[in-house]
Amino acid sequence: MGNKNKRPIFLNLLRIRLPVTGVVSILHRVSGVLLVLLLPPALLLLDRSLADPDAFEACRRLMSTLPAKVLWFVALWLFVQHFLNGIRHLLLDLDICIDRECARRSAWLALAGSVLAVVAFGILR
Amino acid sequence: MNIPGARSSSQSGFIEWLLQRLTSVYVAGFAVYVAIVLLVCPPVDFEAWRGWFGSGFVRLGWALFVVLLLIHAWIGMRSVFMDYLHPLWLRLSVLVLTATGLLALGFWAAAILLRVAP
Numbered sequence: 327m328g329n330k331n332k333r334p335i336f337l338n339l340l341r342i343r344l345p346v347t348g349v350v351s352i353l354h355r356v357s358g359v360l361l362v363l364l365l366p367p368a369l370l371l372l373d374r375s376l377a378d379p380d381a382f383e384a385c386r387r388l389m390s391t392l393p394a395k396v397l398w399f400v401a402l403w404l405f406v407q408h409f410l411n412g413i414r415h416l417l418l419d420l421d422i423c424i425d426r427e428c429a430r431r432s433a434w435l436a437l438a439g440s441v442l443a444v445v446a447f448g449i450l451r
Numbered sequence: 452m453n454i455p456g457a458r459s460s461s462q463s464g465f466i467e468w469l470l471q472r473l474t475s476v477y478v479a480g481f482a483v484y485v486a487i488v489l490l491v492c493p494p495v496d497f498e499a500w501r502g503w504f505g506s507g508f509v510r511l512g513w514a515l516f517v518v519l520l521l522i523h524a525w526i527g528m529r530s531v532f533m534d535y536l537h538p539l540w541l542r543l544s545v546l547v548l549t550a551t552g553l554l555a556l557g558f559w560a561a562a563i564l565l566r567v568a569p
Binding site for chain 2: 359450
């Protein structure tokens, strides 16, 4: 008996076109894990900045270096992305924006919003 | 076999699901509050920074934030490991390492919060 199922059985990531809702879903996971990995350096920074005036100044100097700035903006994007997509998931749990079109639009909105927030922060700061 | 406190399969994971959502609301709200404070009136020096951080309600807010964030992180990491780590020994070891690490972060944060007490 042959397999009558004509669905492709490959798992070639380059040939699977993931819809935007799938992209933000996996992004939510990835950003969550990365944010957890960023907790120790964040706590270290908090610890030092609250220790004494010299350590505070050292933190400020460190944060004005290029690598620290890049890492900070990456962390900010990860957080805002996780934040906006989290709100999206909470709304989906409440059956709000559950149909495909709306879910797609909100996925794009969360993506665009996270990029926009980082740019806005870069300009405002 | 009856395990005390065990949940039936239809309820299994429900508490985690609910906690993940409840913790996210506080963590997100507090993050917005901190972002507004830092954008509107950024602490200019060490005294201002420590003064803001050390005040009663702010410190209480941070303490709650840390606890709820660690619960959120634990449930999130746990579901990722349960999805991708299949050998039981590997999953258990990574879960134990993660729990230890998160617990250590919690105690560290507690030490900071106690130290900045006015």
